[in-house]
Amino acid sequence: MANAIETRRLDVGYGGRQTAVKVLTGLDLSVAAGSFLSILGPSGCGKSTLLRVVADLLDPLGGSISVLGDTPHAVRSRRDVGFVFQDSTLLPWRTVRDNVRLPLNVGQGRLTRTIDDRTDELLDLMGLAGFGERLPHQLSGGQRQRVAIARALLGQPRLLLMDEPFGALDEITRDRLNDELLSLWRRTGATILFVTHSIAEAAYLGERVIVLAANPGRLARDLDMRPFKQAGNRCSREDPAIVAAMAELRGALEQAS
Amino acid sequence: MRQAPLPSALAVALPVFGATSILLAWQFVLPWLGVPAYIVPTPTAISGVFRKSLALLLSNLWPTLIEALAGFVIGNLAGVLLAVVFVHSRILQAAYFPVVLFFNTIPILALSPIIILIFGLGMTPKIVIAAVICFFPTLVNMIRGLDSASDNEHELFRVLSATRWEIFWSLRLPRALPMLFSSLRIASATAVIGAIVGEWIGSDKGLGALIIQATFNYQSDRLYAAIVLSSSLSIAMFSIVVLLERRAIRY
Numbered sequence: 001m002a003n004a005i006e007t008r009r010l011d012v013g014y015g016g017r018q019t020a021v022k023v024l025t026g027l028d029l030s031v032a033a034g035s036f037l038s039i040l041g042p043s044g045c046g047k048s049t050l051l052r053v054v055a056d057l058l059d060p061l062g063g064s065i066s067v068l069g070d071t072p073h074a075v076r077s078r079r080d081v082g083f084v085f086q087d088s089t090l091l092p093w094r095t096v097r098d099n100v101r102l103p104l105n106v107g108q109g110r111l112t113r114t115i116d117d118r119t120d121e122l123l124d125l126m127g128l129a130g131f132g133e134r135l136p137h138q139l140s141g142g143q144r145q146r147v148a149i150a151r152a153l154l155g156q157p158r159l160l161l162m163d164e165p166f167g168a169l170d171e172i173t174r175d176r177l178n179d180e181l182l183s184l185w186r187r188t189g190a191t192i193l194f195v196t197h198s199i200a201e202a203a204y205l206g207e208r209v210i211v212l213a214a215n216p217g218r219l220a221r222d223l224d225m226r227p228f229k230q231a232g233n234r235c236s237r238e239d240p241a242i243v244a245a246m247a248e249l250r251g252a253l254e255q256a257s
Numbered sequence: 258m259r260q261a262p263l264p265s266a267l268a269v270a271l272p273v274f275g276a277t278s279i280l281l282a283w284q285f286v287l288p289w290l291g292v293p294a295y296i297v298p299t300p301t302a303i304s305g306v307f308r309k310s311l312a313l314l315l316s317n318l319w320p321t322l323i324e325a326l327a328g329f330v331i332g333n334l335a336g337v338l339l340a341v342v343f344v345h346s347r348i349l350q351a352a353y354f355p356v357v358l359f360f361n362t363i364p365i366l367a368l369s370p371i372i373i374l375i376f377g378l379g380m381t382p383k384i385v386i387a388a389v390i391c392f393f394p395t396l397v398n399m400i401r402g403l404d405s406a407s408d409n410e411h412e413l414f415r416v417l418s419a420t421r422w423e424i425f426w427s428l429r430l431p432r433a434l435p436m437l438f439s440s441l442r443i444a445s446a447t448a449v450i451g452a453i454v455g456e457w458i459g460s461d462k463g464l465g466a467l468i469i470q471a472t473f474n475y476q477s478d479r480l481y482a483a484i485v486l487s488s489s490l491s492i493a494m495f496s497i498v499v500l501l502e503r504r505a506i507r508y
């Protein structure tokens with residue numbers, strides 16, 4: 001299977017090239033196309049920074065990165081990447097429908113392919129049919145994140161980057177959205193990079209989980225979750241194999257912190 | 258501990274009661290205490306001016322209304338436009354914002370004679386004074402408002418490859434609206450003050466001129482009527498701003 005993301009000795013940091021504070025150093029990472037990768041790590045280890053480099057929001061200081069066989073900039077220009085933030089980042093003055101349609105309203109002049117208006121289909125898919133004319137403040141936290149995911153999916157991106165998208169939600173809503181996300185992933189075949197602080201969430205969602213260590217950020221553990229799960233990345237949260245994988249991840253996280 | 262909110266009927270009735278009690282005290286207690294009518298005329302005497310001299314009051318209201326409205330529009334528009342320039346050019350902002358800040362520290366009463374010297378005695382200097390008084394709060398609020406979008410919101414627009422123009426129209430400007438309307442509310446009152454201050458210094462018409470003439474002629478009832486009218490003008494402008502705000506900001 002071709003790789004969706006390929007980094008070689010990737011250095012990332014903030015500030016000028018000479019004075020930069022390095023957040024990630026020498027990262028070698030290959031992510032298979034269509035896979036679900038969970039990224040765990042202590043605060044400041046560069047999890048969100050990695051997503052920002054992939055999304056072309058931040059230039060690397062050194063090393064190389066290839067996204068979908070291209071540069072991050074080219075991938076962003078053809079809207080092949082969707083980004084979901086921890087706070088839903090919905091524009092409060094736009095209705096749910098207009099928030100989902102935002103990718104059709106901006107950036108069209110720079111877009112290197114045409115994207116279809118799939119707003120209604122996505123509202124249906126995310127269980128938001130009938131909520132299109134509501135304003136974001138009239139929604140629950142879980143519904144707002146659903147809108148954010150629908151917006152990220154509008155351009156049918158081949159790569160979905162999610163930065164702790166369910167971090168602020170209650171456990172029941174988070175579990176429900178995890179299941180919805182998995183079925184969405186199976187349906188779209190997109191590659192998903194999912195940053196989280198939750199070991200349970202990372203283990204449940206990911207086909208593979210990487211743990212990053214901090215100061216400086218580097219790869220500390222790379223765990224293939226497929227041996228712990230049934231075919232198609234299916235498992236139950238109470239499965240002893242998953243619980244064992246979580247214990248392993250906890251150990252890696254403790255060492256990385 | 259926070260107190261429980263009042264029942265809705267009481268919330269309406271109490272301010273009415275408060276205002277009525279003060280008007281009644283003003284009408285009956287002040288004369289009883291011996292306060293002469295040339296210092297504080299009674300509410301009925303003031304309302305009498307509205308009946309007897311309505312034409313005079315209205316003929317003086319119009320110039321003030323036009324000056325305040327024109328000053329309001331020009332001052333706020335200038336504040337908004339300069340804020341747009343400043344947020345798009347940090348160099349211009351660093352170079353000229355301190356100058357604007359210094360300009361704002363000059364008391365309007367000290368600045369007004371200079372404006373009248375430059376623009377003469379017509380309506381123009383009053384409009385300029387009203388505009389100057391509106392300008393600065395709007396500039397400061399608008400700069401803050403245009404900069405108030407979060408990092409995530411900017412990153413979202415960057416992921417979508419939005420142009421600078423699209424970021425301005427679809428993010429910065431809507432984000433700035435609540436702060437813009439806060440300053441427009443303030444400006445709706447200060448524009449009237451600016452127009453009246455301008456009329457004090459050099460004019461024979463307008464509510465400011467009427468206030469000065471009535472003061473010098475000991476026509477206290479006319480003076481108070483002019484004050485009531487200028488206050489009503491501010492309230493009317495404020496109400497229009499609030500109505501526009503409710504239409505523009507639904508969240």
